Structures are given as C-alpha cells and as structure tokens.
Amino acid sequence: PYDGPRSSEIIRKRANHLSPSLSQFLLYKNPLNIVDGKKQYLFDEDGRRYLDAYGGIAVVCCGHCHPDVVKATVNQANRIQHLPVVYLNHAISDFAEALTAKFPGNLKTVFFTNSGTEANELALMLARLYTGTQDVISVRNGYHGNASATMGTTGQRLWKYNLVQTGVHHAQNPDSYRGIFGSDGEKYAKDVQEIIDYGTSGRIAAFVSEAIQGVGGVIELAPGYLPAVYKSVRKAGGLCIADEVQCGFARTGSHFWGFEAHGVTPDIVVLAKGIGNGIPLGAVVTTPEIAQGLSRRNYFNTFGGNPLCTSTGHAVLKVIEKEKLKENADVVGSYLKDRLKKLQEKHDIIGDVRGRGFMIGVEFVTDRELKTPAKTETNHLMGQLKDMGVLVGKGGFNGNVFRITPPLCFTKEDSDFLVDTMDIALSKL
Ligand code: PMP
Secondary structure, eight states: OOOSOOHHHHHHHHHHHSOGGGGGGOOSSSOOOEEEEEBTEEEETTOOEEEESSHHHHTOSSOBTOHHHHHHHHHHHHHOOOOSSSSOOHHHHHHHHHHHTTSOTTOOEEEEESSHHHHHHHHHHHHHHHHSOOOEEEETTOOOOSSHHHHHHOOOGGGOOSOOOOSEEEEOOOBTTTSTTTTOHHHHHHHHHHHHHHHSSSOOSEEEEOSEETTTTSEEBOTTHHHHHHHHHHHTTOEEEEEOTTTTTTTTSSOSSGGGGGTOOOSEEEEOGGGGTTSSOEEEEEOHHHHGGGGSSOOOOSSTTOHHHHHHHHHHHHHHHHTTHHHHHHHHHHHHHHHHHHHHHHOTTEEEEEEETTEEEEEEEEETTTTEEOHHHHHHHHHHHHHTTEEOEEESTTSOEEEEOOOTTOOHHHHHHHHHHHHHHHHTO
16 A cells, blocks of 8 residues: 555645646646556555546556566666667667558658657757748647747647747648538648748748647547648648657557548658657657758757667557557447447537547537537536546647547446446536
C-alpha cells in the first residue's frame, strides 16, 4: 500500500511553489492523487481503482507500466544514459530503423525531440527551409504546441498568448458537426485554396493539421478534405505536415497513422505522446531530401532521442505489434462507439458521438437544434463518473466534450462498464 504524501500535502506544496497556471488543468474539484498504474487501471492514495478511459490524453498506448516497456527503460538506465548525438549508441539507430519502417513512401528519416511542441516547431522550420517560403496554413480549432511557431499555428484563442504570429493563416475547420459546410470536405478545402490565392504570394511553406483534432474535442476532418487540400498545397509548392501526436501509434484502430484513413501521404509527420508511453519523446519523420535542410547550420538538441527514451520507444512499438493493439483499438473502439451511439438515442443531452478506434468524442448540448454547449453538465458528469470509478478527459473549444482515449489494451468489458456508468450518471442528471 501507498504510504507517501497525501493530497492535502501535495495541494499545499503546489499552492506555495508551483505555477498557479497549472491548477486549471486539474480535472476534479477534489483532485485525484494517482500513485499507481497497471494496464488500463489507475489507483489513488487509498488504493481505490479507476478504469482509465483517458490514458493521460492519448499518451498511454501499451497500458500503464507495461512490463516490457518498463524493463527496456530500466535496462537502458542501468547500462548508460547519455547525450544522443556526440557518440554512437545502437538504441537510437535501432529505433529509428523500426519506426521509419512503419511509414509509407520515402518517409525514411527521423529526428528525435523531447516533446510534440519541439517536433512541430522543427517540422515548420524544415518546411520553411525546404521551400524558402514563410506562409503556413493550419486549421482552426487545431492544437500544435506552446512555443512561438506552434502557438501561432494553434487555432484556438484559449491556447495563445500575445506573441507576434507571423505568416500563419487559419483555415475553416472541416468539422462535420459544427462546421459551416457540414461534412462536405471538398467545400472546406476550397477555403485553403482561397487563402493561398488571396492571402499569400501563391507560394506557401506548409499546411499542418491533425487527422483527428484532440484538444479541439475529437473532431475528425471531414472526408475528402485532406486529399483536396494536399493537392492545393503541393500546387503552391508547399509541404504537407501531419500532426500525429494524438491520433498516431494505432490509436485510430483502422490504421497505424491517422492520415492513412484519408488516403494521403504527408511530407512530414510529427509524433509525440504515445511514442514513449509516458516517457518524454517526440519525433519528426520526413524524406531524406527535406531532412537535408538541417545540415546547413547546427541544430542541436541535448536530450532529444537519448538512449533511454529511444529504448523505451522501441519497446512500445514492439508491444503494439506483439499484443495486436491496433486490431484491439479497431474492434473494441468500434464496439464502444456503437454503444455510445445507442446511448445518444436515449439521452438528448448527447449531441454527437464521433471519432475512430480509441479516439472517441462525446459532445454534450442542452439543445440539440441549437447545439448549445452543456459545459456545466459535462463537468458534473465527469465528477459522477470519477465517483463510480471511471476516468475520462474533457476538451473542445467550449469544454463540453468527453475525450475517450484509453490505453489501447482497453477491453469490451471495460467499454460496457464505461457506457453503463455514463448511462447511470446521465439518468440522474
Ligand atoms: N500536437 C498535438 C496534436 C497535441 O495534442 C499536442 C499536446 N496536446 C502537441 C502537439 C504538443 O505536444 P507537447 O505537449 O508534447 O509539447
């Protein structure tokens, strides 16, 4: 049993010494002190078990503390942990080889970073270097990071400070539920063409988007959007960047990468979160030709792709294969989505159920016609679920979407438990 510091002590220390900006992210009024994790379960200071349907924002793909992953981390820590770049170490090149084997076409070169933000920053810089152009187009409601270029491409005021946002244009969000063109992806794609024609010199550096917006509330880009946009972007000399930080690593079930469901191949792919199952690691995967841009000057990253993190990442990849977690996300994710759709028929407050595999969004509205965000109810429901032992995440511009992104080992029984618990909470609303 756990005999470490209790919530009250942690809360006091946080109040005294940690940035006050952090508190807004605590999910519950009485915040959980999570001290242990195993597979799809989390345990609090009293040993109470919770079913984890959030996975730390799509971070945990293999399940908490997977023995193979932990072993890889510990073995490497015992052997050597060092800078990734000034000496050779096989852990780094082995993972690079295994990771790039998962990509189509000429996406064969990888650069490791410590986070998704860093990886997106690098991707944008690579595109600007390669094209010799500055203008970048991103999608409204998307999230790409918290440094200057990535905060610029992020398409929500909630995540922006007053930085000078240079050369970024935000396109209409191809959101089938709330977007102005419904689910007609090609109509939204015309907005990108218009930005190129009327807002730039006609030449652009890049277009960047998630295949399923995570922070934005699990919004899958309308069908037909990405193929049409990629065509416009390439005609304007730009590169297509896929931000797979949340929707990558088999999470969508039908495919290993989110972009694959749209039948496109990007020029640059950005990875983080699930890549390390909780270890700080990110990556940019691109073609050898585009990667060449970084040879013009020095680009150094002290910890990016160090032996410890890459050993861990390699173990994650092996576990996904060995335990057929992609197939599980596909089968169980579809089952879970079907059950949630049925729940929607029963409860008017559920305005939309969407997503793919283990990246599912449930949007709550007080009025189905007006789609009025049910923000207070969403918070209340989350608390009720927690009290019944189920953890989900929250997102969307209006904070009225459940984000269901469990570890990929989530089972059919877990899905039943989650939906039944939601049914009880909704019935009591
Ligand atoms: N891209 C996407 C799609 C993300 O969801 C996030 C994190 N929420 C990032 C980039 C930034 O990653 P990090 O927090 O590791 O910098």
